[in-house]
Amino acid sequence: KRRHSRQDAISLCHALREARPDIIFGADFIVGFPTETEAMFDATLDIVDACGLTHLHVFPFSARPGTPAARMPQLAPQIAKERAARLREKGDAALRRHFDAQSGRTLRLLTERGGTARAADFTLAHTPGVEAGLMIEALCTGHDGRALTTRLTALGR
Numbered sequence: 001k002r003r004h005s006r007q008d009a010i011s012l013c014h015a016l017r018e019a020r021p022d023i024i025f026g027a028d029f030i031v032g033f034p035t036e037t038e039a040m041f042d043a044t045l046d047i048v049d050a051c052g053l054t055h056l057h058v059f060p061f062s063a064r065p066g067t068p069a070a071r072m073p074q075l076a077p078q079i080a081k082e083r084a085a086r087l088r089e090k091g092d093a094a095l096r097r098h099f100d101a102q103s104g105r106t107l108r109l110l111t112e113r114g115g116t117a118r119a120a121d122f123t124l125a126h127t128p129g130v131e132a133g134l135m136i137e138a139l140c141t142g143h144d145g146r147a148l149t150t151r152l153t154a155l156g157r
Helices: 006-019 038-051 077-102
Strands: 025-031 053-060 106-111 116-119 124-126 135-143 148-155
Touching (some): 006 038, 025 038, 025 077, 038 077, 053 077, 077 135, 106 148
Parallel strands (some): 025 053, 124 148
Antiparallel strands (some): 106 116, 135 148
């Protein structure tokens, strides 16, 4: 049993967003647990919006031998896969909305290896040709669905 309720999670996200409007959240989800109904899965889809989640990690349930869940009647694997795909689509749409909101903004980024950088909210950005370990300012020019595209505007140390 979880120590926190669904409403606890929603309330926490709202309180944190009130204190820091630019905060973003991510969550890990396992879908297709043996007792999961379609209504339960719909509630999972709804919490993405209720909490304003941006980054989702989604996995279909996989029974682990010897556990209580492995002894329960299992959902058809195709149901778990289909639900995982639906939740991933919802997560991808949420991430695209976040990326779209960054377009045209100047961001402060910490550069990493491989021409990438991270914003203060940990959003990934492409920064080709910029060495790792620098704080930079870059104009967000769009995104490719996985990371922001940027144009360098100022170098820092």
